[in-house]
Amino acid sequence: MVIKAYGKINISLDAVDKREDGYHLLKMIMQQIELYDEIDITKADEGITITCNKYFIPTDNKNLAYKAAELFMKTYNINEGVKIHIEKNIPVAAGLAGGSTDAAAVLKGMRNIFKVKASDEELMKLGETLGADIPYCFVGGTALCEGIGEIITPLRPFDNKILVLVKPNFGVSTKTVYKNLDISKIRKHVKTDRLLEAIEKDDLKSVCYHMKNVLENVTIIKHKSIKNIKKNMVEMGAINSMMSGSGPTVFGFFDDILKAQRCYEYFKKDYQEVFITRTIKK
Numbered sequence: 001m002v003i004k005a006y007g008k009i010n011i012s013l014d015a016v017d018k019r020e021d022g023y024h025l026l027k028m029i030m031q032q033i034e035l036y037d038e039i040d041i042t043k044a045d046e047g048i049t050i051t052c053n054k055y056f057i058p059t060d061n062k063n064l065a066y067k068a069a070e071l072f073m074k075t076y077n078i079n080e081g082v083k084i085h086i087e088k089n090i091p092v093a094a095g096l097a098g099g100s101t102d103a104a105a106v107l108k109g110m111r112n113i114f115k116v117k118a119s120d121e122e123l124m125k126l127g128e129t130l131g132a133d134i135p136y137c138f139v140g141g142t143a144l145c146e147g148i149g150e151i152i153t154p155l156r157p158f159d160n161k162i163l164v165l166v167k168p169n170f171g172v173s174t175k176t177v178y179k180n181l182d183i184s185k186i187r188k189h190v191k192t193d194r195l196l197e198a199i200e201k202d203d204l205k206s207v208c209y210h211m212k213n214v215l216e217n218v219t220i221i222k223h224k225s226i227k228n229i230k231k232n233m234v235e236m237g238a239i240n241s242m243m244s245g246s247g248p249t250v251f252g253f254f255d256d257i258l259k260a261q262r263c264y265e266y267f268k269k270d271y272q273e274v275f276i277t278r279t280i281k282k
């Protein structure tokens with residue numbers, strides 16, 4: 001079976017506390033986007049085989065899809081094997097949850113092909129042990145995510161909004177970005193309540209006005225080009241622009257497809273990974 005594994009952007013990301021194990025307690029609004037990897041899962045006699053169209057993605061137990069398959073087989077005593085092909089379209093190490101969404105898709109797909117009676121909640125708990133973004137990727141849509149990302153409140157769909165994404169020609173490590181975040185130095189926290197109101201009213205302008213990501217400055221200190229991309233995107237007609245997750249992808253919201261297309265052409269001259277996409281509902 002083939003499953004579409006959708007990426008996400010963060011409409012907001014705030015850190016409110018830090019746990020003893022180094023994980024941060026967050027308050028963030030996540031939004032699924034039309035950009036997806038295709039995960040083709042089939043039964044095999046034994047073992048886990050991963051293939052991928054991108055040569056630089058690990059196909060061994062470093063791949064989150066492999067880890068998800070392994071955990072599923074152990075948890076539900078599966079004695080057969082599985083073959084997983086990942087057709088990767090989502091930029092990697094980009095802040096778009098590429099690996100996490102593949103893992104969530106593998107959990108769903110394996111439940112289906114091996115006919116295991118596991119609830120969504122059970123699989124989300126399993127996913128959480130592999131990565132904080134996996135429970136959200138399992139649910140999708142528009143959602144408020146708290147805790148380390150695993151406490152999920154679905155919101156009114158903020159779908160069909162035009163986006164341009166620019167992934168600079170480098171990746172960042174989520175771990176390093178969080179390590180460099182000092183929450184006592186966050187001067188302005190996110191006005192999450194305002195954003196929730198704006199989403200409830202489906203008010204794109206107000207969402208653009210209030211959107212904020214406290215990881216942005218941490219990543220920008222190391223990679224100044226992100227600031228220029230943000231600025232250029234607004235000059236090219238975005239209502240507003242922001243870095244997604246730990247970065248480095250920058251997205252801009254547009255109220256006009258022609259402006260979005262012009263912006264896409266502009267960035268395409270300098271960057272390989274530029275996309276016009278939309279927000280979706282699950």
Ligand SMILES: C[C@](O)(CO)[C@H](O)COP(=O)(O)OP(=O)(O)OC[C@H]1O[C@@H](n2ccc(N)nc2=O)[C@H](O)[C@@H]1O
Binds near residue numbers: 010132174
């Ligand atoms: C930046 C986001 O993508 C926003 O959605 C997520 O918060 C990151 O989610 P993720 O990549 O699934 O994160 P994980 O793979 O669980 O963790 C990677 C590293 O990020 C840090 N991390 C992650 C999540 C969190 N709430 N606090 C953290 O400090 C931890 O140091 C961890 O070692």
Ligand SMILES: Nc1ncnc2c1ncn2[C@@H]1O[C@H](COP(=O)(O)OP(=O)(O)OP(=O)(O)O)[C@@H](O)[C@H]1O
Binds near residue numbers: 057063091100133
């Ligand atoms: N299935 C996968 N897809 C992409 N990357 C993977 C996968 N499995 C493991 N990785 C590794 O994980 C690292 C992070 O990749 P990923 O694309 O998941 O990051 P990200 O977009 O920043 O995720 P997040 O937004 O959840 O922090 C990469 O270095 C990559 O080699």
